[in-house]
Amino acid sequence: MIRAAVAGASGYAGGEILRLLLSHPEVEIGAVTAGSSAGQRLGDLHPHLMPLADRLVQDTTLEVLAGHDVVFLALPHGHSAALAAQLPEQVTVIDCGADFRLRDETAWTSYYDTPYAGSWAYGLPELLAAGSKQRVALTGQRRVAVPGCYPTAVSLALAPGFAAGVLSPQGVVVVAASGTSGAGKSLKPHLLGSEVLGAMSPYGVGGTHRHTPEIEQNLTAAGGADVRVSFTPTLAPMARGILATCTAALATGADPAAVRAVWLEAYADEPFVHVLPEDQWPSTAAVLGSNNVQLQLAVDERVGRVVVVAAIDNLTKGTAGAAVQCLNLALGLPETVGLPVAGVAP
Incomplete structure (x- = not known):
């Protein structure tokens, strides 16, 4: 043991x-x-x-x-x-x-x-970087840095498009909503139930959130070109979950009809990352308590942008699930051992 x-x-x-x-x-x-x-x-x-x-x-x-x-x-x-x-x-x-x-x-x-x-070795196994998945760098590691919860959702949402060259590195915009557990367990007045229930509010506006450089680091590694992201997090009246809406311009010459296939190919064999059937959109409730990532995308041809929506449980796949996943890789165990693949509902 x-x-x-x-x-x-x-x-x-x-x-x-x-x-x-x-x-x-x-x-x-x-x-x-x-x-x-x-x-x-x-x-x-x-x-x-x-x-x-x-x-x-x-x-x-x-x-x-x-x-x-x-x-x-x-x-x-x-x-x-x-x-x-x-x-x-x-x-x-x-x-x-x-x-x-x-x-x-x-x-x-x-x-x-x-x-x-x-x-340290960056603990997001499914992340595309330099033509391969990050899990290659995690096998046998003795020091691993687990990603932030927002970077997990945003990086997995957009990395395939940058790796395949179908997204432009300029003008990337992300707006993401998180449950209050993302702020930790310490008592804070703005996280009291009476302040949060029935309300949504932004924070870390204008590029000041500390996860911004981590997101940019990951997306730059995926595509090889410098990526800058306008990232706005919001606080949602729920305990757990992240819903990230990520948009990027379609690269010059990219075929809108071929975009979806890029994500399907990137995650075809991933046990925890799921590109949903067309017209089904991610929900934080559907990933509650699981190590899953739900993704869906659409091409807004009118403005030439790709929209990718990701849902994760910020405490499971966004933190602890990733930690256990990295434990398995570091010690040579099957990557999925001990990790829940079904959410809790309702």
Whole structure:
């Protein structure tokens, strides 16, 4: 059995990792750790995790994390690097924060207020880059950076078009709605039920959201040309889910009738990425609790643009599901082991 520890287990991401690991036949859950929640019962923090309810949350220390084969880091952005640097090289470390996602130091310092820590293998197996899928770079890795939730949805929505040369890198626009769990578990007045219910609101407007450089990094890698994205996230009155509406100009000379085939070919063999039948559009409800990505696209010939809509569960495929998927690749297990392929409805 693979012995795994989860640091940051008190938060939404940590709790979701534990939920998935409970169904993983090759993993034994070891230490569960946190900061201010240390000493509490896990069942008081995550009542839905009944098999682990009586576990006590421990302090996040090297001593507690020692002796594990895998350590998942579900810590706030900027907190993973120092801890990761002290973990042994033979331990597989999977970081769900942003610390190691960006390859460009300037991009990091423009959006984050902690020192640049470098980059790790990027944990989005289905991403097209340089003519192949990213899973090639993840097999056997001991250090993996899990993507952000918005970049997961947007990158998988648009990367095939850039890789095939049917999308123009200029004028890419994305508007995406996320559930409140994307903001984490800390108490924030603007996330109170009375503020969120019955309302939608934008944030990070004007290119200021920290996922912007990550999205641009992925799409640039897919197509080989510099991509700039106008990204506007919005907060939706739901707990989980992302619905991303992504548009890009049709490349000069691209045949509108052949566009759909590009996405069908790119994801034909992917177990978690699904291009829906024509006229069926993605829904966040349909992917709830699953590691699935639902995609649909249309060509707006009147304005010469391609519209791709993606739906994911931000806590599953957008965070914890990707982490477990990367665990499987890193340790040579079947990629789908322990990952839910059906959503929860209604």
